[in-house]
Amino acid sequence: MKFLHTADWHIGRKLNGFYLLEEQRDALEKLMDVAEEEQVDAIVIAGDVFDRAVPPVEAVQLFNQILKRMNREKQFPVLMISGNHDSATRLATGSSWYKLSDLHLHTNIAQSLTPVVIGDTQFFLLPYFEPFEVRHYFQDETIRTVDEAMTRLVDAMAAVFEPDMQHVLVSHFFAAGSERSDSETKVEVGGLNAIPVDKLTLFDYVALGHLHSRTALHHPSVKYSGSLLKYSLSERNQTKGVWLVTLSEAGLETRFREITPLRDVVLLEGSFDQLTDAAFYQHIDRDDYIAVSLTDKAVIPNVMQHLRDIYPRIIGLERTRGNERARRLRTQQDITRLSPLALMSDYFKEVTGEPVSAAQKRWLKQTVQGIQREE
Amino acid sequence: MKFLHTADWHIGRKLNGFYLLEEQRDALEKLMDVAEEEQVDAIVIAGDVFDRAVPPVEAVQLFNQILKRMNREKQFPVLMISGNHDSATRLATGSSWYKLSDLHLHTNIAQSLTPVVIGDTQFFLLPYFEPFEVRHYFQDETIRTVDEAMTRLVDAMAAVFEPDMQHVLVSHFFAAGSERSDSETKVEVGGLNAIPVDKLTLFDYVALGHLHSRTALHHPSVKYSGSLLKYSLSERNQTKGVWLVTLSEAGLETRFREITPLRDVVLLEGSFDQLTDAAFYQHIDRDDYIAVSLTDKAVIPNVMQHLRDIYPRIIGLERTRGNERARRLRTQQDITRLSPLALMSDYFKEVTGEPVSAAQKRWLKQTVQGIQREE
Numbered sequence: 001m002k003f004l005h006t007a008d009w010h011i012g013r014k015l016n017g018f019y020l021l022e023e024q025r026d027a028l029e030k031l032m033d034v035a036e037e038e039q040v041d042a043i044v045i046a047g048d049v050f051d052r053a054v055p056p057v058e059a060v061q062l063f064n065q066i067l068k069r070m071n072r073e074k075q076f077p078v079l080m081i082s083g084n085h086d087s088a089t090r091l092a093t094g095s096s097w098y099k100l101s102d103l104h105l106h107t108n109i110a111q112s113l114t115p116v117v118i119g120d121t122q123f124f125l126l127p128y129f130e131p132f133e134v135r136h137y138f139q140d141e142t143i144r145t146v147d148e149a150m151t152r153l154v155d156a157m158a159a160v161f162e163p164d165m166q167h168v169l170v171s172h173f174f175a176a177g178s179e180r181s182d183s184e185t186k187v188e189v190g191g192l193n194a195i196p197v198d199k200l201t202l203f204d205y206v207a208l209g210h211l212h213s214r215t216a217l218h219h220p221s222v223k224y225s226g227s228l229l230k231y232s233l234s235e236r237n238q239t240k241g242v243w244l245v246t247l248s249e250a251g252l253e254t255r256f257r258e259i260t261p262l263r264d265v266v267l268l269e270g271s272f273d274q275l276t277d278a279a280f281y282q283h284i285d286r287d288d289y290i291a292v293s294l295t296d297k298a299v300i301p302n303v304m305q306h307l308r309d310i311y312p313r314i315i316g317l318e319r320t321r322g323n324e325r326a327r328r329l330r331t332q333q334d335i336t337r338l339s340p341l342a343l344m345s346d347y348f349k350e351v352t353g354e355p356v357s358a359a360q361k362r363w364l365k366q367t368v369q370g371i372q373r374e375e
Numbered sequence: 376m377k378f379l380h381t382a383d384w385h386i387g388r389k390l391n392g393f394y395l396l397e398e399q400r401d402a403l404e405k406l407m408d409v410a411e412e413e414q415v416d417a418i419v420i421a422g423d424v425f426d427r428a429v430p431p432v433e434a435v436q437l438f439n440q441i442l443k444r445m446n447r448e449k450q451f452p453v454l455m456i457s458g459n460h461d462s463a464t465r466l467a468t469g470s471s472w473y474k475l476s477d478l479h480l481h482t483n484i485a486q487s488l489t490p491v492v493i494g495d496t497q498f499f500l501l502p503y504f505e506p507f508e509v510r511h512y513f514q515d516e517t518i519r520t521v522d523e524a525m526t527r528l529v530d531a532m533a534a535v536f537e538p539d540m541q542h543v544l545v546s547h548f549f550a551a552g553s554e555r556s557d558s559e560t561k562v563e564v565g566g567l568n569a570i571p572v573d574k575l576t577l578f579d580y581v582a583l584g585h586l587h588s589r590t591a592l593h594h595p596s597v598k599y600s601g602s603l604l605k606y607s608l609s610e611r612n613q614t615k616g617v618w619l620v621t622l623s624e625a626g627l628e629t630r631f632r633e634i635t636p637l638r639d640v641v642l643l644e645g646s647f648d649q650l651t652d653a654a655f656y657q658h659i660d661r662d663d664y665i666a667v668s669l670t671d672k673a674v675i676p677n678v679m680q681h682l683r684d685i686y687p688r689i690i691g692l693e694r695t696r697g698n699e700r701a702r703r704l705r706t707q708q709d710i711t712r713l714s715p716l717a718l719m720s721d722y723f724k725e726v727t728g729e730p731v732s733a734a735q736k737r738w739l740k741q742t743v744q745g746i747q748r749e750e
Contacts, residue, residue, distance in 0.1 A: 053432075095469075
């Protein structure tokens with residue numbers, strides 16, 4: 001059994017106002033090329049195929065086209081679940097017919113307990129779930145946490161393991177000990193909704209979706225594929241792609257194949273003069289999604305417009321904090337104790353890295369007094 | 376060939392604020408019972424399965440359940456098109472797999488020209504279309520109107536007619552000479568978008584959707600099925616149901632089978648005292664969707680609340696116009712020529728059937744003058 005493991009396509013997602021459909025189409029076509037080159041026996045998609053419950057019509061169209069090509073034209077068996085971003089009910093449309101050509105899409109608990117057999121492998125397709133659904137399914141009021149729910153589900157799956165077969169779990173959740181990116185929906189608080197990985201070693205491989213970094217979890221047989229593309233600036237240094245998973249008598253073998261995006265997500269840091277100098281930007285792929293961190297302290301009129309003229313896909317602009325040491329975490333109490341003047345001086349120093357000058361202090365004082373008089 | 380012809384389910388529609396999902400589920404189950412009793416060879420659904428492009432999730436669920444039961448469980452071949460209320464792209468999800476079990480859903484022009492063969496019959500499934508799509512498909516700039524588009528399409532269909540077979544067109548448009556109800560979307564202006572029926576007599580039967588009355592068109596072989604339920608008060612006297620169409624060597628036979636709704640749409644007319652008298656309403660099915668036409672002229676405080684206490688599904692309230700003769704169609708010019716006072720007096724008479732009294736006239740005059748002074 002050799003399969004491709006992908007997840008978190010988030011079709012229809014925007015990055016700071018830009019629709020990424022062109023990049024998504026490109027990456028999905030490259031994914032299909034990998035599947036063909038590697039001659040995989042199946043494609044596993046571990047949830048969040050769409051970015052939201054009601055995706056824009058262009059996103060639906062792209063998804064339908066890719067799925068058709070994958071399964072109806074290229075004849076790959078597909079194993080798929082809904083993630084927390086998908087509407088399980090809406091995504092389920094067509095699923096009673098999908099399975100007629102070995103496209104298995106599971107969107108509820110009950111389905112997850114009947115394995116799909118492809119070759120010598122049992123695949124358990126467990127969609128994103130909430131503990132109450134498991135509590136309700138098993139009619140067991142003692143199931144309160146996601147951890148308890150998972151224990152119960154894994155027990156039920158293990159009960160139908162065929163001993164001569166390989167066992168793969170496909171699911172979509174936050175595994176305890178994983179690292180996050182900025183672009184995942186943070187539904188978990190304080191680790192309460194994290195699932196311990198030791199529950200999952202019963203399976204020969206666990207194909208996860210949810211976290212956007214393929215290295216979010218360091219485990220030989222429990223892996224996130226990571227997202228299809230970089231969906232936030234914080235993901236800019238991540239490598240995106242798919243896992244190729246081989247299960248044989250020799251054991252488990254996993255190999256990552258990178259998918260190069262049509263347009264990258266990058267951060268440029270420098271002064272306004274540097275970044276707007278042709279000698280600099282001629283070496284930059286200005287077609288990329290570019291966030292800019294300016295080292296300047298002075299006010300630059302129409303700065304965004306000037307930058308956009310050079311970098312059409314600008315996704316953010318911030319001032320570089322010259323002196324990080326000046327930043328302090330203040331409690332609410334600290335802040336309420338400071339005078340407006342001290343607070344402003346502090347903020348100025350934090351942002352610019354320099355203290356307020358005597359002239360600035362004078363002007364600030366007058367302004368604050370002016371406001372207080374009006375009150 | 377014996378098939379059931381239905382259309383205009385409008386799943387997810389509201390009637391004056393009331394969701395009709397329960398009534399729609401009930402009617403669709405009855406429709407399935409008819410299909411089973413009559414042992415039809417196929418079920419034809421001529422568009423507008425949903426009420427809007429993005430239906431509520433409960434509507435999607437109902438549709439998916441019904442379609443699954445119809446085709447995957449009861450094994451009926453299904454022939455289906457998108458209507459003007461459906462999003463062709465969203466509805467098309469799953470259609471590449473649907474056909475694996477004889478569920479044929481066509482949502483674009485190109486598909487309509489390849490007939491689906493069931494038994495001895497060629498079905499041409501032509502979804503709702505705009506002339507520009509046909510112009511674009513045939514790369515022919517001379518195609519401007521829906522009539523020209525239809526001529527071109529029918530010619531292309533006739534070119535692939537198998538002479539030994541029966542030929543059925545399934546489509547969704549406004550046929551010239553049809554009568555309307557209130558609840559259809561009025562996209563046609565002045566008959567420009569109407570399709571002459573003589574174009575369609577090439578087919579042994581034309582199964583239409585769009586208009587909500589099964590008697591909107593009087594033609595032996597070109598028929599609207601009408602909508603699944605009464606979707607406006609103006610449809611209250613219509614009989615809803617499905618056509619059973621038999622094509623054989625003996626020719627065409629059509630028979631209508633009524634589907635009784637879970638709750639009816641009715642109009643009650645009478646005085647407030649009559650309608651709120653238990654002796655009266657004990658004979659009324661107060662579970663129905665009820666519009667009330669009051670014959671009273673006096674103001675009745677909290678009238679809607681009083682009526683709703685008795686008729687929980689009240690969908691409208693109006694005052695009966697006692698003297699219809701008083702109503703005149705005025706042209707825009709007439710109206711602009713009248714003084715505000717004359718206009719108000721006229722309106723009062725139209726609504727109440729009685730002229731304005733001297734005291735009312737005095738009060739009206741003062742009010743109008745007051746407003747004019749303010750201006």
